[in-house]
Amino acid sequence: MLSLHHEARTPVHAVPAGLKLLVLFVVGTGSFFVRSIPVLGGALVAVAGCYALARIPWRMAVRQWLVVLPFVAVIFVVQGLLVDWGSAVLVAERIVVLVALAALVTLTTRTAAMVAAVERLLGPLRRLGVRPERVGLVVAMTIRFVPVLKEQADQVRAAQRARGVEYSARFLTPLLVKTLRLADGLGEALEARGVDEDDSRL
Template identity: 35%
Template sequence: MRLIALYRPGSSILHRAPAGLKLAALAIGALVLSLYPHDAVSIPLSLAAVLALYGIGGMPIRVPLLEIWRLRWIIVVLAAALGVFVSPLAAWVGTGRVVTILLLASLLTLTTRMADLVEVLQGILRPFQRWGVDPDAVALTISLTITTIPVIAGFAERVRDASRARDVRLGVRAVVPLLVLALRHADDVGDALAARGLG
C-alpha cells in the first residue's frame, strides 16, 4: 500500500509555486468564499475562476469535471437540503461555495507534492510545540484529511458501479460497502505509516 498520491507532475506556474503560498491562497480563498455575501451571479463567476486556475495548472477540463462528478451525491444531498429547508437561492449559493472550495483543495493536492505540503504545515505548527502539540503528527493528519475527500468520493463511485453491474439498487444500504472500503483504506494507510516509522 502506497501513501495517497494525487499529485500530477507538471511544469506550470502552479506546480512551481511554493507550497506555503498555495496553502495560504487556499485558506484565504476558502475564507472569502465562506464570508462573502454571494448572489446567483457571483457563484458561477467563482467557479469559472477556479476552472481557469485548473487551466493555468495545465489540467484538462475533464479533471475538475471528474472531481465534480465524484462529489455529485454530496452536491445533490446538500442542494436538496438547502432547497427544502432554506430556499432555492440558498441551495445554489451554498452548494456553489462548497464545490468551489473542494475544487480549490483538489487543485492544491494535484499541483503540490505531499512531502512539500507536510513540510509547510510542520513549519506553521512548530511554534505550538511548547503547548504539547506534535507538529509532525498534526501536519500529516491535516494533509491526509485534505487528500481523503477525493479518495472517499472514488470509493462511492466504485460502489455505485458495482451495484449497476449487478443491476441492484442499494439505496441507503450503499453506506455499508462504502464504510467497509473507507475503514479498509484507513487500515492500509495506518499500516503504511507504521512501516515508515510514523506510528
Template identity: 40%
Template sequence: MTALGLYVPGDTAVHRLPAGAKLAALLVAVTGLLLITDPWAALGAAAAAALLYPLCGLGARHLWRTLRPLLPFLALIAVFQTLVAGGDVAARVCGQLGAAVLLAGLVTSTTRVSAMFELFERLAGPLRVFGVRPDRVALVLAMTIRCVPLVATAWRAAREAYVARGLRRRPHRMVVPVIVNLVRSAEALGEAMSARGLD
C-alpha cells in the first residue's frame, strides 16, 4: 500500500533520515515552490520531484498511486486558471501543486507512522503547560495521515464496483458508497480504540 500516508519499506538515504529532518525539508521545499513565478521552473520542480521516487526505491507504480488522485483536480485547475489568468499561470499553479503533493507523498512513503507519531508527540510537549496531552495530539495527527489514503481506497473500490456493474455515466452515484465505506472504517477504528482503552 503506497498511497499518501502509508510507509513503503526501504533502506535508502531518505528512508534513514529522521522524520523531523524530512518534514523540515518538506516545509522549506514547499515554501520555495510558492515563491516560483516562472511556469517552466514550476513544471521542472514537479519533474524533479517525480525523479526522486526511483532514487528512493519507489518505482513508477508508487509514483502513479501518489499522483493519480490529484490528476482530476489538476485538470480542473488548469482549465479554470487558463480561462481566468492564462496558460502561464495555469502551468505554474499545476506545477507547484504537483510538486508539493509528490514531495509530501515521498516523505510519508519513506517515514514510518510510528516515527511521525513520536515527532508530533515531542513537538506537542510544550503544550502540557496548557493541559494538552501530547500523546493525544500525536494520535490525532497520525490518524489524519493514515486516513488520507483510506478516502482514495474507498473511492477506488466504489469505482471498480460501479464499472463492474456496467455503469459508465453519473459517477456522482459513487459518493454514497464511498461515504458508507468511510463510516464503516471509522466505526471499526473507534471500536478498536475503545477496546484498547482510548477515548
C-alpha cells in the first residue's frame, strides 16, 4: 500500500468505503478457511480484474505487488521446507490476495472516507468504552505514514549508495533513528493539540 488514492471515476471507486472494508474483512477472514489452491488462484484473478475495472495504471499495480514479493518468497520457501509445498502455495496465495486487495482499497478510497467508515462501524461500541475517533485517527496515520516511511528508507539507501555502501544491516540503524524522530515529532504535535485531553478536537 505504498500509493494512496488514485483519482478516477469507475464502479470500484464508487463503492462505499464501508462496504470495501467489509469485503476486505470477509475475504481476509475467509481466506484462512480456504484449502484449495485453484479457489485462491481464482480470487487472485478476481482482484486483478478489479484493478483493471478501476483503471489502475499497470505500473502502479505492479509496484503494489512487487513490494510484498520478497516477503512472500521467504515465507514460501520456509513453509515448503518445514511443512509441504502445497501448504506453501496456499500461504503465498493468501498473502498476495490480501495485500493486493488492501492496496486496491487504498487506491480507490479517499483516506477521509475510509476513516469516516471506520468511525461509523465502531460507533455501536462506544458504550463499551471504544473511542471510534481515536481508532479513526490511528487508521489515518497508518495509511499516511506507510509511504512516508518508504520515502525515508529510500533516502537512507540513496545516502549509503552515495558513500559506496551496498546492502548492509547498517541500513536499519539510521532508518530506525529517523523513524523514532518522526514518531517523537508526531507525538509532540498531537500533545500540543490536546488530543489526549479532548477527543472532540480530533
